Amino acid sequence: MSGRAANFHRLAFGKSSYTMSAPAPSVFTPAAKAMAEKLGLKMGRTNLDEFAATLQSLAEADRNIVAVTSDSRGSGKLAPFGQALPKQIVEVGIAEQNLVGITAGLAACGKRSFGVSPSCFLTARSLEQIKNDICYSNVPAVLVGISSGVSYGALGSTHHSLHDLAVLRAINNITIVVPADNFETREAIRAAAKTTSPMFIRFGKAAMFSLGDFDFTIGKARTLHEGNDVAFIATGETVIHALLAAGHLAEQGIQARVLSMHTIKPLDTAAILLAARECRAVVTVEEHSVHGGLGEACASVLMQSGISIPFRIVGLPDEDTVTGMQADIFRHYGISMEGLTQTTLTLLNRA
Numbered sequence: 484m485s486g487r488a489a490n491f492h493r494l495a496f497g498k499s500s501y502t503m504s505a506p507a508p509s510v511f512t513p514a515a516k517a518m519a520e521k522l523g524l525k526m527g528r529t530n531l532d533e534f535a536a537t538l539q540s541l542a543e544a545d546r547n548i549v550a551v552t553s554d555s556r557g558s559g560k561l562a563p564f565g566q567a568l569p570k571q572i573v574e575v576g577i578a579e580q581n582l583v584g585i586t587a588g589l590a591a592c593g594k595r596s597f598g599v600s601p602s603c604f605l606t607a608r609s610l611e612q613i614k615n616d617i618c619y620s621n622v623p624a625v626l627v628g629i630s631s632g633v634s635y636g637a638l639g640s641t642h643h644s645l646h647d648l649a650v651l652r653a654i655n656n657i658t659i660v661v662p663a664d665n666f667e668t669r670e671a672i673r674a675a676a677k678t679t680s681p682m683f684i685r686f687g688k689a690a691m692f693s694l695g696d697f698d699f700t701i702g703k704a705r706t707l708h709e710g711n712d713v714a715f716i717a718t719g720e721t722v723i724h725a726l727l728a729a730g731h732l733a734e735q736g737i738q739a740r741v742l743s744m745h746t747i748k749p750l751d752t753a754a755i756l757l758a759a760r761e762c763r764a765v766v767t768v769e770e771h772s773v774h775g776g777l778g779e780a781c782a783s784v785l786m787q788s789g790i791s792i793p794f795r796i797v798g799l800p801d802e803d804t805v806t807g808m809q810a811d812i813f814r815h816y817g818i819s820m821e822g823l824t825q826t827t828l829t830l831l832n833r834a
Contacts, residue, residue: 508810510689510720511727515820518730519723524692530720531629531686533665535560537672538597542571548595548676551575553582559599559629579604583612583626590617590624595676602628602644602685603635610650617681618656625675626683632720632770633799634688636808645799647685648747649775657681658701659747663722664691667745670699687720687770689809694726694743702746704754710738713827714758717768718744718777721797721818725768728823737827747777755784764793764830768818773798793830797823 511519519526527533542548542564551573556562565572573589575581579600586598598605605628606613617624628647635642651659658680662668668686675682698705707722708729715725722743729739740758744751759765765785767778778796785792797817805815813819817826 508808510724510810510813510819512814512819512821515724515727518727518820519692522726522730524694524723524726527665527691527693529560529688529690530662530665530668531560531688533668534627534672534684534686535564537669538676539564539567541673541676542568545595545676546571547593549573549589549597551582551586551589551596551598553577553579553600553604555600555629558601559627561599579609580612583609584616586624586626587612587616587620587622590622591620595623595625597625597627597675599627599629601635601642602631602647603642606644606647606650606683613651613657613683614654618654621656621680623678624681625678626681628683628685629688631685631687633804633809633812636812637806639806640804643799643804645770645772645804646775647683648769648771648777651683652748652775652780657683657748659683659685660701660745661685661719661747662745663717663719663743664694666693666696667699667705667743671701671745674701685719687809689720691720692723694722699745702749702751704751705743705745706740706754707743708739708741710740711762712737712739713764713766713831714740714742714762715766715768715823716742716744716755716758716777716781718747719770721768721770724813724819724823725766727820728827731820731824732827735828737831739827744777747780750780750784752784755781756788756790759785759790759792762792764795764827766795766797766823766826766830768823769796769798770813770818771798773800795826795830797826 589596
């Protein structure tokens with residue numbers, strides 16, 4: 484339950500404690516878990532937990548690092564940060580536009596400021612402030628969108644952020660990073676603490692398998708699996724599902740390349756073009772609308788380079804999203820080992 488939901492619960496029912504009726508279902512089916520074990524993957528913690536721990540470690544060594552929250556200290560995993568470093572955190576309440584303005588102002592004054600807020604509110608209610616106060620003003624502020632994509636599950640479309648990558652891609656002068664695992668998260672936050680220009684980092688809520696501690700550079704995709712039959716170009720919490728699908732396809736004699744496209748802007752066009760030239764098909768995967776996100780960015784690169792290849796965008800279609808937890812929504816729209824396997828077989832005429 485989010486901080487806002489908890490506040491409503493206390494007001495409505497006069498209680499300060501609450502329990503969930505049941506734990507959220509796993510985003511991984513038993514077959515997917517078995518494949519992860521076969522591939523030697525180990526479960527890590529949530530990327531949000533990794534973000535908070537990394538930021539606190541950096542802030543303890545650098546008093547110029549500050550966090551700004553909008554009733555999001557708990558959901559952003561920053562309660563320990565606030566307890567350890569109370570003079571380095573600012574709580575603005577449910578006021579995302581103020582959060583962006585304050586984050587921008589602190590950055591303009593020489594602070595390493597991180598504005599942390601649910602992505603659905605941060606990139607909608609505060610879009611004008613992001614465009615003008617941060618990007619147009621060119622301050623080295625870092626915005627951290629938490630509970631992104633469909634992480635809020637059954638809270639529904641009002642709380643889904645399926646637009647954030649699209650709207651921010653259209654704004655000049657902002658780097659967009661969507662880490663896939665704890666390693667990418669840690670390296671992204673370390674890079675953000677040194678940035679000299681605006682940055683947006685997007686996190687979900689699920690615990691993530693570790694994909695390997697190697698080769699992270701902003702703007703450069705990571706190759707997690709080699710193959711020349713199909714290329715999965717995925718971002719964020721969907722990357723693991725692409726990697727598991729690659730393992731599943733290998734059992735059927737199909738070799739899949741898996742790219743973790745952690746940086747949406749600037750996009751690694753060289754990796755996209757190489758994949759398209761060396762593979763028979765390309766499948767993009769994202770926890771975002773199929774409009775304006777990673778898939779359409781890749782399609783634009785290929786079309787403008789004159790490359791025609793079997794191609795599919797896997798994401799959330801332009802419709803009222805089905806109701807359910809993240810796991811339910813992922814499976815419904817084919818963002819799973821099984822769904823991506825079927826998409827690939829169909830694309831390669833192997834179904």
